[in-house]
Amino acid sequence: MARKPAPVPAEPVKPRTLFDKIWDAHVVERRDDGSCLIYIDRHLVHEVTSPQAFEGLRANGRRVRRPDLTIAVADHNVPTSNRAAGIDDEESRIQVETLEANVREFGVPYFAMDDVRQGIVHIIGPEQGLTLPGTTIVCGDSHTSTHGAFGALAFGIGTSEVEHVLATQTLIQQPAKNMRVTIDGDLPPGVTAKDLILAIIGNIGTAGGTGHVIEYAGRAIRNLSMEGRMTVCNMSIEAGARAGLIAPDETTFRYLEGRPHAPKGGAWQVALGLWRRLPSDKDAVYDREIVIPVADIPPQLTWGTSPQDVVPITGVVPNPDDAPDEDRRSAWKRSLDYMGLQPGTRMTDVRIDKAFIGSCTNGRIEDLREVAAIARAAVARGRKVADHVHAMIVPGSGLVKEEAEREGLDKVFIEAGFDWREPGCSMCLAMNADKLKPGERCASTSNRNFEGRQGRGGRTHLVSPGMAAAAAIAGTFADVRDFR
Amino acid sequence: MDKFTTLTGVAAPLPIVNVDTDMIIPKNFLKTIKRTGLKEGLFYEMRYAADGKKLDFVLDRPAYQNAKIIVGGPNFGCGSSREHAPWALLDFGIRCVIAESFADIFYNNCFKNGILPIKLPKEEIAKLMDDAERGANAVITVDLVNQEIKGPDGGTIKFDIDPFRKQCLVEGLDDIGQTLQAAPAIDSFEASQKNAQPWLSMKI
Numbered sequence: 001m002a003r004k005p006a007p008v009p010a011e012p013v014k015p016r017t018l019f020d021k022i023w024d025a026h027v028v029e030r031r032d033d034g035s036c037l038i039y040i041d042r043h044l045v046h047e048v049t050s051p052q053a054f055e056g057l058r059a060n061g062r063r064v065r066r067p068d069l070t071i072a073v074a075d076h077n078v079p080t081s082n083r084a085a086g087i088d089d090e091e092s093r094i095q096v097e098t099l100e101a102n103v104r105e106f107g108v109p110y111f112a113m114d115d116v117r118q119g120i121v122h123i124i125g126p127e128q129g130l131t132l133p134g135t136t137i138v139c140g141d142s143h144t145s146t147h148g149a150f151g152a153l154a155f156g157i158g159t160s161e162v163e164h165v166l167a168t169q170t171l172i173q174q175p176a177k178n179m180r181v182t183i184d185g186d187l188p189p190g191v192t193a194k195d196l197i198l199a200i201i202g203n204i205g206t207a208g209g210t211g212h213v214i215e216y217a218g219r220a221i222r223n224l225s226m227e228g229r230m231t232v233c234n235m236s237i238e239a240g241a242r243a244g245l246i247a248p249d250e251t252t253f254r255y256l257e258g259r260p261h262a263p264k265g266g267a268w269q270v271a272l273g274l275w276r277r278l279p280s281d282k283d284a285v286y287d288r289e290i291v292i293p294v295a296d297i298p299p300q301l302t303w304g305t306s307p308q309d310v311v312p313i314t315g316v317v318p319n320p321d322d323a324p325d326e327d328r329r330s331a332w333k334r335s336l337d338y339m340g341l342q343p344g345t346r347m348t349d350v351r352i353d354k355a356f357i358g359s360c361t362n363g364r365i366e367d368l369r370e371v372a373a374i375a376r377a378a379v380a381r382g383r384k385v386a387d388h389v390h391a392m393i394v395p396g397s398g399l400v401k402e403e404a405e406r407e408g409l410d411k412v413f414i415e416a417g418f419d420w421r422e423p424g425c426s427m428c429l430a431m432n433a434d435k436l437k438p439g440e441r442c443a444s445t446s447n448r449n450f451e452g453r454q455g456r457g458g459r460t461h462l463v464s465p466g467m468a469a470a471a472a473i474a475g476t477f478a479d480v481r482d483f484r
Numbered sequence: 485m486d487k488f489t490t491l492t493g494v495a496a497p498l499p500i501v502n503v504d505t506d507m508i509i510p511k512n513f514l515k516t517i518k519r520t521g522l523k524e525g526l527f528y529e530m531r532y533a534a535d536g537k538k539l540d541f542v543l544d545r546p547a548y549q550n551a552k553i554i555v556g557g558p559n560f561g562c563g564s565s566r567e568h569a570p571w572a573l574l575d576f577g578i579r580c581v582i583a584e585s586f587a588d589i590f591y592n593n594c595f596k597n598g599i600l601p602i603k604l605p606k607e608e609i610a611k612l613m614d615d616a617e618r619g620a621n622a623v624i625t626v627d628l629v630n631q632e633i634k635g636p637d638g639g640t641i642k643f644d645i646d647p648f649r650k651q652c653l654v655e656g657l658d659d660i661g662q663t664l665q666a667a668p669a670i671d672s673f674e675a676s677q678k679n680a681q682p683w684l685s686m687k688i
Contacts, residue, residue: 039673052519066685092515156564168664172659
């Protein structure tokens, strides 16, 4: 009797990361030099980085290849008060009107300023279920990294690439390197996703992730809500990484199920089957690995003009003499001068003029609930926002605003002396009327503390929503753990 | 896009770490719907005081008013994706930025606009920074075809660059035109994706 031929051993399958899997599934063409033409599943468009792209299409007689995979919204320039009066600033108005004319001409779906679904582009994608695991998502905005919280490969692009995606629904890209940041342990009470990402950036620096996609892993990440995961992935770009990723899990699926554009019925079950295969293989190799213990992280804030200039609230303004190298020493001096701070000053002694709660980093419902908890506790003790502080709360979208009002949070805010406003990017980058005056100091839940970011001469300190609320009430930076 | 083969010009020194895109072009200049005319906003808050007085920024000094090259600090161009940053540099006349490292999006945006970003080791940057400090007398030549920089004293520094990006710059190629030639491959990708994950192409 002939022996059965031995089965041909299968080609050993190289273990892959989440990034590798998404990348491989979107390659349209591979080129000799290693770059790939990759397919883009979702293209988010806003008014600031798109006019020149639409103009380019027009000049070359090109159309939008897949308007059905494209969604546009105005967010950067929109006013956050008295919406009915329209946009006062002429240039801002023209930019929004230009977007409206372009979406009409090219047939792109659009959430208008009076649509309850309008909001910051990175808030509305997840809200609508447009952001799905395993997809590729781009936008002419660096904080597109936010969507990586769902296990989607999402990154910011320039206007030339916006035009490229509009025309072809693809991009030419070099594959990124894989980096994994593992956060084990549990976040202590009062310490949030924002503190976590600030601590990570403080640790690896603003160029720490350059050329890489950062996958966040570990118990502290797994235990975060989707809102918290979005906050972490949002600021990947501040760590130099174009994209952040978190493997999709039951938390992700629970958030997505039933959202307007999430798959339904049988398709939902098929999608779940695909999404459960996305997490990185056990033996996948990363180009860089970092493990950060969290057990001892106090609430964090920035003192300087780079997101890596991070100190704990229990700390002091650093001394340039202690900088690790000459480049850093001169950068610290420049920062201290701009920020008007003296080395050795306790952070809790630094007085603020404004608080800004909102942005694609911290403008979601969970962030507002955190602020409301601090505000309620303050009111119960007879305290309110300090007299010398103007504290704005800008919800991330019309739907976040609606939900907050349904929960009665707006009343809590107003009673505690906060200014409750309409949704948009607002003072995160101060393109609309919301801005700091020269020398004003702000506790801000946004993502960048660059010179002039929130208004010329303005001094920005990045904090969590709870820390911003605590500072607004104390009038100086304060440890949110004392306010709960 | 203008071709880039060789460039000879004055290099301006900007020895600052983490030059971010908010510094290169502040947000009040992002409201334009055009790509041109942005030189007015280039490094605006470093060039002008709040009262409009000039601050003696390097690009305003007589020696550097016609600079074509910037020698910068590490992590140049960090921050937002605004392509207004390279548009503003280009509008001023800058066609090349040389630094120890760049933020990814800015780096990419430069190539789309005919600007050559060159990464060099710290020691080479220090040397070029010294050359740049010498002002209008120190003219640098950047030869992309041969991938070398010739300093004012005749020294030569070699640099690396991705071959595809080099080709696009040297030939002034339009990315979109090239990609549209791959239309059949894009069509077939879409057909198979529609089959496997029909919910993705659902009408938004």
